[in-house]
Amino acid sequence: MPFSDLYEFSQELDIKVRRKIIKEELIRLTGKNKIAMAVSGSLDPKICRGLYLSIKSEHIWAQQHGCDVVVISRQIRDTNYCWDRFVTVKEMMHIFDSEVEACDTGDKFDTLIGEFCSGALPELSPQMTSEVKCFWRALSVLCPERKRLDFKTQVAAGKLNHYDVALKLRIPEQYVPQLLHERYDRILPILLNDELVVKKSPAEAGP
Amino acid sequence: MNDEMEMTKHRLFENGLVKNVKLYPGSDRDLIPGELSEQVLRVVSEIENDELELREFGDDD
Numbered sequence: 001m002p003f004s005d006l007y008e009f010s011q012e013l014d015i016k017v018r019r020k021i022i023k024e025e026l027i028r029l030t031g032k033n034k035i036a037m038a039v040s041g042s043l044d045p046k047i048c049r050g051l052y053l054s055i056k057s058e059h060i061w062a063q064q065h066g067c068d069v070v071v072i073s074r075q076i077r078d079t080n081y082c083w084d085r086f087v088t089v090k091e092m093m094h095i096f097d098s099e100v101e102a103c104d105t106g107d108k109f110d111t112l113i114g115e116f117c118s119g120a121l122p123e124l125s126p127q128m129t130s131e132v133k134c135f136w137r138a139l140s141v142l143c144p145e146r147k148r149l150d151f152k153t154q155v156a157a158g159k160l161n162h163y164d165v166a167l168k169l170r171i172p173e174q175y176v177p178q179l180l181h182e183r184y185d186r187i188l189p190i191l192l193n194d195e196l197v198v199k200k201s202p203a204e205a206g207p
Numbered sequence: 208m209n210d211e212m213e214m215t216k217h218r219l220f221e222n223g224l225v226k227n228v229k230l231y232p233g234s235d236r237d238l239i240p241g242e243l244s245e246q247v248l249r250v251v252s253e254i255e256n257d258e259l260e261l262r263e264f265g266d267d268d
């Protein structure tokens with residue numbers, strides 16, 4: 001199931017785009033029984049805002065709640081609705097991870113953690129590339145293209161500022177410049193054709 | 208710290224429940240590998256102990 005199916009679906013939605021609708025469509029498109037959403041009191045949002053886990057199907061938790069779980073820091077859930085929305089949608093996008101992109105060994109985990117902490121590698125691993133992809137995927141489903149083009153025009157004309165756009169979309173204000181940047185126009189078709197290969201540091205490429 | 212990382216990886220993958228893990232880093236600019244991996248381990252412990260709080264999105268979420 002390609003991401004482009006979810007993207008096409010999301011383009012018909014009104015803003016703010018509801019996470020419940022995105023999740024239901026993901027379940028429909030993937031044929032999964034469940035995608036669990038969870039809150040963790042032990043996640044420190046200064047270190048980790050949230051995460052996605054795919055759990056082995058033989059584990060009792062997966063049998064009860066499904067193999068895919070998106071976890072958000074309780075502190076974020078309780079204090080920042082826009083961050084809660086963006087982080088959970090970005091992590092949901094990892095449902096589209098390919099086998100190559102999965103972080104499923106100690107060595108890949110080492111590399112991924114190292115990339116988050118150093119951000120200085122000339123070319124990103126497939127695991128970090130998927131992190132970047134999911135950042136852009138989340139932006140693209142939370143802001144239908146017709147609305148993005150409209151915002152771009154209005155911001156250029158001084159009728160809206162970045163905060164206004166963030167408030168309408170209910171996403172973190174700091175991501176609005178990336179949404180409206182020319183680079184987005186170049187990334188979107190690559191994203192829809194699943195051809196994104198990132199050769200920049202994570203800080204430059206995404207969140 | 209290396210020993211802790213090795214234990215974390217073993218617990219997650221070799222003897223653990225994880226098929227794929229992805230992260231959303233926090234607001235700190237200077238993340239430390241051991242701290243970040245510990246966050247994953249904390250959530251895995253919550254799953255193993257069935258302590259993770261499940262949530263449902265509301266219609267307006």
